[in-house]
Amino acid sequence: MEPINKHQGLVYPLNRGNIDTDQIIPKQFLKRIERQGFGQFLFYNWRFHDDGTPKQEFSLNDKKYQNASILVAGENFGCGSSREHAPWALQDFGFKVIIAPSFADIFYNNCTKNGILPVQLTEQQTKQLMTRAETEPYTITVDLENQLVSDAGDFRASFQVPAYQKEMLLNGWDEIAVTLTHADKITEFEATRS
Amino acid sequence: MNEPKTIVEKIWDKHVVHREEGKPDLLYIDLHLVHEVTSPQAFEGLRMKNRQVRKPELTYATMDHNVPTIHRNVIKDAVSKKQMQTLKDNCSQFGISLADIDHPDQGIVHVIGPELGLTQPGKTIVCGDSHTSTHGAFGALAFGIGTSEVEHVLATQTLWQAPPKTLKVQVNGELGSGVTAKDLILAIIAKFGVRFGTGHVIEYTGEAIKNLSMEERMTVCNMSIEAGARAGLISPDNKTVEYLRGKRHVPKEADSFEKAAAEWKALASDPEASYDKVVEIEAAEIEPQVSWGTNPGMCLPVSASVPDPNQAETANSKEEIERALEYMGLEAGQQISSVAIDHVFIGSCTNSRLSDLRRAAEVIRGKKVNPKVKAIVVPGSFSVKTAAEAEGLDVIFTQAGFQWREAGCSMCLAMNDDIVPPGERCASTSNRNFEGRQGNGARTHLVSPEMAAAAAIEGHFVDVRKFTEATLHS
Numbered sequence: 001m002e003p004i005n006k007h008q009g010l011v012y013p014l015n016r017g018n019i020d021t022d023q024i025i026p027k028q029f030l031k032r033i034e035r036q037g038f039g040q041f042l043f044y045n046w047r048f049h050d051d052g053t054p055k056q057e058f059s060l061n062d063k064k065y066q067n068a069s070i071l072v073a074g075e076n077f078g079c080g081s082s083r084e085h086a087p088w089a090l091q092d093f094g095f096k097v098i099i100a101p102s103f104a105d106i107f108y109n110n111c112t113k114n115g116i117l118p119v120q121l122t123e124q125q126t127k128q129l130m131t132r133a134e135t136e137p138y139t140i141t142v143d144l145e146n147q148l149v150s151d152a153g154d155f156r157a158s159f160q161v162p163a164y165q166k167e168m169l170l171n172g173w174d175e176i177a178v179t180l181t182h183a184d185k186i187t188e189f190e191a192t193r194s
Numbered sequence: 195m196n197e198p199k200t201i202v203e204k205i206w207d208k209h210v211v212h213r214e215e216g217k218p219d220l221l222y223i224d225l226h227l228v229h230e231v232t233s234p235q236a237f238e239g240l241r242m243k244n245r246q247v248r249k250p251e252l253t254y255a256t257m258d259h260n261v262p263t264i265h266r267n268v269i270k271d272a273v274s275k276k277q278m279q280t281l282k283d284n285c286s287q288f289g290i291s292l293a294d295i296d297h298p299d300q301g302i303v304h305v306i307g308p309e310l311g312l313t314q315p316g317k318t319i320v321c322g323d324s325h326t327s328t329h330g331a332f333g334a335l336a337f338g339i340g341t342s343e344v345e346h347v348l349a350t351q352t353l354w355q356a357p358p359k360t361l362k363v364q365v366n367g368e369l370g371s372g373v374t375a376k377d378l379i380l381a382i383i384a385k386f387g388v389r390f391g392t393g394h395v396i397e398y399t400g401e402a403i404k405n406l407s408m409e410e411r412m413t414v415c416n417m418s419i420e421a422g423a424r425a426g427l428i429s430p431d432n433k434t435v436e437y438l439r440g441k442r443h444v445p446k447e448a449d450s451f452e453k454a455a456a457e458w459k460a461l462a463s464d465p466e467a468s469y470d471k472v473v474e475i476e477a478a479e480i481e482p483q484v485s486w487g488t489n490p491g492m493c494l495p496v497s498a499s500v501p502d503p504n505q506a507e508t509a510n511s512k513e514e515i516e517r518a519l520e521y522m523g524l525e526a527g528q529q530i531s532s533v534a535i536d537h538v539f540i541g542s543c544t545n546s547r548l549s550d551l552r553r554a555a556e557v558i559r560g561k562k563v564n565p566k567v568k569a570i571v572v573p574g575s576f577s578v579k580t581a582a583e584a585e586g587l588d589v590i591f592t593q594a595g596f597q598w599r600e601a602g603c604s605m606c607l608a609m610n611d612d613i614v615p616p617g618e619r620c621a622s623t624s625n626r627n628f629e630g631r632q633g634n635g636a637r638t639h640l641v642s643p644e645m646a647a648a649a650a651i652e653g654h655f656v657d658v659r660k661f662t663e664a665t666l667h668s
């Protein structure tokens with residue numbers, strides 16, 4: 001996976017709570033056996049009419065957010081199904097960082113396995129980011145090393161990230177390769193149980 | 195004396211392969227269940243790095259999400275067909291047992307695990323599926339994982355996991371008659387919200403939980419993820435042992451089974467064990483539930499009316515209620531029992547086991563499905579279907595006007611042809627009422643099998659307790 005450290009990008013605000021992975025990528029797109037190419041289906045039922053034409057009223061279709069790479073959303077982002085197609089779709093669409101007041105556990109994990117940085121800020125801080133991004137093109141910087149979100153003005157917010165996930169993201173490690181360095185311990189463990 | 199421990203701590207301690215300061219534990223996985231939707235990219239990852247499946251004998255695969263339920267071998271969708279073929283190829287390449295589409299063991303992954311006795315107390319069980327929590331009913335630590343983790347388990351039989359926090363949900367007293375395990379879990383989520391379990395493993399305890407059958411316990415644990423918890427479990431007891439006795443994958447010899455049974459029961463949480471969080475609920479206060487909104491926390495007793503966004507309670511904000519009402523096509527203040535339905539779906543890993551079908555059949559016996567309603571029953575597995583047919587349940591259903599289908603996930607997520615059309619309304623025994631879950635624009639109401647059966651007959655929601663009472667006296 002690609003390492004991620006410091007990312008500067010345009011914010012796309014999606015002011016809804018409990019966004020589930022069925023919304024992030026609906027089931028009809030889970031049939032593919034590839035990892036790539038899911039971006040076109042991101043938020044499909046919100047973005048498109050039945051005939052495939054874009055829904056103008058859905059903000060992600062607004063030109064001003066075209067190059068956004070940081071998604072800011074409401075609490076419990078990514079709840080529901082464990083489908084990793086959700087982070088794959090977000091990433092393929094161009095999102096590198098997701099900011100929310102809270103994340104569903106499996107989704108959070110899935111992000112960190114794919115080089116997407118999930119950032120947990122307070123309800124108030126996310127609101128602040130959303131309000132700014134709704135009114136003007138708004139760029140922020142997310143610094144994983146220093147665990148800090150900032151803008152060109154006075155916004156500064158630090159965030160928590162578990163040490164292990166941080167290390168994985170910063171280095172873009174292949175987790176299986178790391179685990180296999182403990183292969184003898186696994187073998188030993190197996191021997192004690194049979 | 196040893197420090198009192200929860201079942202979660204006991205299972206955890208037995209599975210740590212490697213522990214290191216500042217890192218999660220490397221946890222050994224005893225059983226890895228696989229289905230066609232979340233595995234192809236994982237197997238592809240193995241191939242790309244030239245890796246093997248470490249323990250094919252601890253891995254078990256089934257087809258469930260895509261399978262057609264009318265003619266199981268007629269898969270119209272070419273992409274679905276390819277996904278299923280891919281699982282078949284992967285299982286044969288890597289030496290994994292597969293309950294293929296025409297195999298007598300085929301069924302929804304969370305239904306067949308327990309049926310085959312693969313699910314056992316004390317095991318760590320994972321699957322690329324969030325409802326893996328179902329297996330917790332047996333006192334296993336079972337949780338859903340993403341596809342990268344599926345690949346990781348295939349390659350190493352382990353996962354890096356930080357010890358979870360524990361949350362005790364104590365259900366006091368007894369459930370009233372006509373109130374089911376489904377109503378109980380829906381009421382728990384409605385009361386405490388869709389996030390209250392985040393970061394925790396739930397342990398369900400209390401008199402009402404003890405009284406539940408194993409199949410009812412599975413219904414409860416199944417929906418733990420809907421409360422935000424990755425896993426939910428129940429300490430094993432005699433019921434657990436009796437359910438497993440004689441199942442294919444448990445120890446055969448009487449001696450070794452009794453020995454295993456004793457070990458299982460010893461896993462039960464110690465009475466003095468402490469939890470990170472404890473909540474309580476009174477079983478007697480719970481009524482049959484109907485969901486009105488677009489997440490499983492948006493549930494009501496069947497006697498109640500749809501909430502008014504202007505009187506938003508704390509669980510859901512004004513905007514959330516407004517959005518949900520709009521999507522669901524409901525009016526604030528409307529009696530939920532007045533809502534007419536177009537479809538009834540009895541099935542899914544929440545409520546598709548033999549006892550679910552029996553109870554639904556009891557409600558409809560000798561009656562007719564409302565002509566406006568299209569109703570289907572999808573057994574959770576091939577063996578549930580066979581057993582139900584052996585006792586004539588299929589006849590009761592079809593005579594009432596239900597369609598009797600082949601086993602699979604079906605209308606729970608509508609990946610096959612079983613789709614609820616836009617704007618239409620379904621009383622469903624599944625676990626998720628998210629927007630578009632049963633089809634783009636479809637409106638889902640989560641209910642118990644009994645409530646779904648009664649709604650099929652009446653054409654709208656009714657309190658199944660009054661419904662059956664009225665029938666008994668007529």
Ligand code: SF4
Pocket residue numbers: 258259302303304323325542543544602603606607624625
């Ligand atoms: S029945 Fe529904 S919830 Fe259960 S595994 Fe299948 S799709 Fe998932």
